[in-house]
Amino acid sequence: MENTLNNNPGGLQAVDWDAKLASLGISVRKELRTKRRSFIMPEWAKGWIALIPALIFLILFMIYPILNTFVMSFVNNFYWVGNSGSSFVITNYIAALNNTRGGITVSWGIENYIKVLSDPVFQHALINTGLIVIVSVPLTIVISLLLAVCLNAIKPLKGLYQTIFFLPYVTNTIALGLVFNAMFSSSAGSFFNVFLGWFGAKPQEWLTINAGRWNMFVVIVIYAIWNGLAFKILVFMSGLSAIDKQYYDAARIDGSSKFTIFRKITVPLLSPQILYITITSFIGACKAYSQVIALFGSGKDNFGGSDQKQWITVVGYIVKLINSQNDSATGRGAAGCVILLGIVLIITVAQFAVSKNRVHY
Amino acid sequence: MAEHEVYFASERQLRIYKARKIITQVLLYGFLTLVGLFILFPFWYMLITSFKSTAAFEQEELSGKLVFYLHSKNFSFEQFQKVFSGNFSFGTFYLNTVIVAVCSTAFTVVTSVLAAFAFARVNFKGKDLLFTVLLGTMMVPGEMMMMTNYQTTVQLGWQNTFAALILVHGVSVFYIFYLRQTFQQIPNELFLAAKVDGYGHFQYLWKCMIPIAMPTIVTIMILSLMGAWNAYIWPTLIASGKNPVLKSMGIDHSMRLVSNGLMDQFAGEFTNDTPARITGSLFATVPLFVFFLIFRKYIMRGVSRSGIKG
Numbered sequence A: 001m002e003n004t005l006n007n008n009p010g011g012l013q014a015v016d017w018d019a020k021l022a023s024l025g026i027s028v029r030k031e032l033r034t035k036r037r038s039f040i041m042p043e044w045a046k047g048w049i050a051l052i053p054a055l056i057f058l059i060l061f062m063i064y065p066i067l068n069t070f071v072m073s074f075v076n077n078f079y080w081v082g083n084s085g086s087s088f089v090i091t092n093y094i095a096a097l098n099n100t101r102g103g104i105t106v107s108w109g110i111e112n113y114i115k116v117l118s119d120p121v122f123q124h125a126l127i128n129t130g131l132i133v134i135v136s137v138p139l140t141i142v143i144s145l146l147l148a149v150c151l152n153a154i155k156p157l158k159g160l161y162q163t164i165f166f167l168p169y170v171t172n173t174i175a176l177g178l179v180f181n182a183m184f185s186s187s188a189g190s191f192f193n194v195f196l197g198w199f200g201a202k203p204q205e206w207l208t209i210n211a212g213r214w215n216m217f218v219v220i221v222i223y224a225i226w227n228g229l230a231f232k233i234l235v236f237m238s239g240l241s242a243i244d245k246q247y248y249d250a251a252r253i254d255g256s257s258k259f260t261i262f263r264k265i266t267v268p269l270l271s272p273q274i275l276y277i278t279i280t281s282f283i284g285a286c287k288a289y290s291q292v293i294a295l296f297g298s299g300k301d302n303f304g305g306s307d308q309k310q311w312i313t314v315v316g317y318i319v320k321l322i323n324s325q326n327d328s329a330t331g332r333g334a335a336g337c338v339i340l341l342g343i344v345l346i347i348t349v350a351q352f353a354v355s356k357n358r359v360h361y
Numbered sequence B: 001m002a003e004h005e006v007y008f009a010s011e012r013q014l015r016i017y018k019a020r021k022i023i024t025q026v027l028l029y030g031f032l033t034l035v036g037l038f039i040l041f042p043f044w045y046m047l048i049t050s051f052k053s054t055a056a057f058e059q060e061e062l063s064g065k066l067v068f069y070l071h072s073k074n075f076s077f078e079q080f081q082k083v084f085s086g087n088f089s090f091g092t093f094y095l096n097t098v099i100v101a102v103c104s105t106a107f108t109v110v111t112s113v114l115a116a117f118a119f120a121r122v123n124f125k126g127k128d129l130l131f132t133v134l135l136g137t138m139m140v141p142g143e144m145m146m147m148t149n150y151q152t153t154v155q156l157g158w159q160n161t162f163a164a165l166i167l168v169h170g171v172s173v174f175y176i177f178y179l180r181q182t183f184q185q186i187p188n189e190l191f192l193a194a195k196v197d198g199y200g201h202f203q204y205l206w207k208c209m210i211p212i213a214m215p216t217i218v219t220i221m222i223l224s225l226m227g228a229w230n231a232y233i234w235p236t237l238i239a240s241g242k243n244p245v246l247k248s249m250g251i252d253h254s255m256r257l258v259s260n261g262l263m264d265q266f267a268g269e270f271t272n273d274t275p276a277r278i279t280g281s282l283f284a285t286v287p288l289f290v291f292f293l294i295f296r297k298y299i300m301r302g303v304s305r306s307g308i309k310g
Helices: A001-004 A017-023 A030-037 A043-072 A088-098 A111-118 A120-152 A156-170 A174-184 A193-198 A213-241 A247-252 A258-269 A271-286 A290-296 A314-324 A327-355 B010-048 B054-063 B078-084 B090-120 B127-137 B145-156 B162-167 B173-185 B188-196 B199-211 B214-230 B233-236 B244-249 B259-271 B274-294 B296-309
Strands: none
Touching: A001 B173, A043 A271, A043 A327, A043 B090, A043 B127, A043 B145, A043 B173, A043 B199, A043 B233, A088 B162, A088 B233, A111 A120, A111 A327, A120 A156, A120 A213, A120 A271, A120 A314, A156 A213, A156 B010, A156 B274, A156 B296, A174 A213, A174 A290, A174 B010, A174 B127, A174 B259, A174 B274, A213 A271, A213 A290, A213 B010, A247 B274, A258 A271, A271 A327, A314 A327, A314 B145, A314 B233, A327 B145, B010 B214, B010 B274, B054 B274, B078 B090, B078 B274, B090 B127, B090 B162, B090 B199, B090 B214, B090 B274, B145 B233, B162 B233, B173 B214, B188 B199, B199 B214, B214 B259, B214 B274, B214 B296, B233 B259, B274 B296
């Protein structure tokens, strides 16, 4: 081996590998090699093979359910054919397309939407969700932006503060909701009442059946802020660290005040992050559900108040319909889902439109 | 803030500059500390309440004299016994959640890596269209899939099984998208070099792309584990109980995870026993906390990066 290599110092001449291998006692069957080559899989087949595991589950548990929800919402007398467990869900679909379901003619229409939209509970849920969104989202964004700017201006202990502010992100919404429930209990010795006592206020009922609607709202907003700061601060921090320090130096030479710097440099250069956070938190707040039931802390259907519906949210309304597992609720639940999707889309489009001239990439 | 040297016209100006700087820093730290206390207090409250006996806690509530620190006089392990014994125990919730979290994370990583690889590196017809459709579904609220998924799962006979908890929400478009971004940043030349060396597509994926994209994959693992730990709506719906008799009584918890176990079992059982509920919350929080402290860097970087790209 050593010799053969030395005979070919440049290593650039064509090497007859077959002859060389033969000299080492290895025989190569040419026809076998060429045959193997023809077995090489075409690229598109490789692509589909890699995709199939994910795609099967995405189609079965995501694409099909989305389409099915649209269909269900437009069937006035929807019910599941295969409730006995004997047939696959898709049979429902086929039966619907055949225009018959178990002998009953399918009637298409927008009855579900009319029922949902005229349901006082849904209207109440819509107002509640709107209030939660309008109050908690801007507050959380402003506070987290302020905190991010402050964090960016300190040096020692920066990492420690950052970690502390991130903690709510890694906690269980239900668990901390129950803790807030205890902190805001109505007895004189609950944390919040003791806290108010330091300022001379009287103990109040916060989350009990008899608590005032706006007292409950205060707790919901406080919990939303506590819960929502972490992610926003982190995103703003990473946006701030990407801003070129030269802008700040230039502004300082010009003698700009801190507030002017914040308004004219920080906010415009942070606008992609602000837009992103605004959209995601508006959408997230539209889907408020588990934080509300966790605060009231007595089961998945309790939204506070004597009728357990005081602060019911849109998602809460939908989940309640789904949980009822009753055929007549299915169509309404589907209609509720489509309405929720519509709200989410409108918010997204509106915010892109509003920010078109204000976001600087 | 700035490291540059600053020149001043007079001693007095320098002193004013320094004083202002100190005041600003004091105000900054004061504000941050206040907010930090606001963030930390619920955790502290959770911890001290877990070590109080129910009687002592009720006494404090009635008298209006809340004890804000761990006190040797009312130090008690009563709540811990309640949480891990009796009608249902947190042990079952833990075991179920760990099984679901680990299995669904493994499932997610395998499917996402393969799919992201196909979207990033392999050329085939219909790729872009398919990817656009999948991206579009990221807008759709999860509630929309729930009704049909519930029926599908029941028809498949997966009610109250791990399969329902692991597989149904196992594949995430977001993770595929996030990984594809990382894969696309790997230069094309590397792929061509590997091809010259005789690597096939899948060998290249295994030997080059996965090691290079490991930080992203670890981030996905962590986010997926955290998601499984905090899942609430779907487990509540699909794993409400195996035994119809126990289920009707509302005490079947064989398939409960921490979140819905805490909410639907604990909150119901201990309606009037606040310290017991808080202790349940403590046990739902602590594992995730420990996990966070170990993987802090990965988690914070992953969340901020995936956030920017969303």
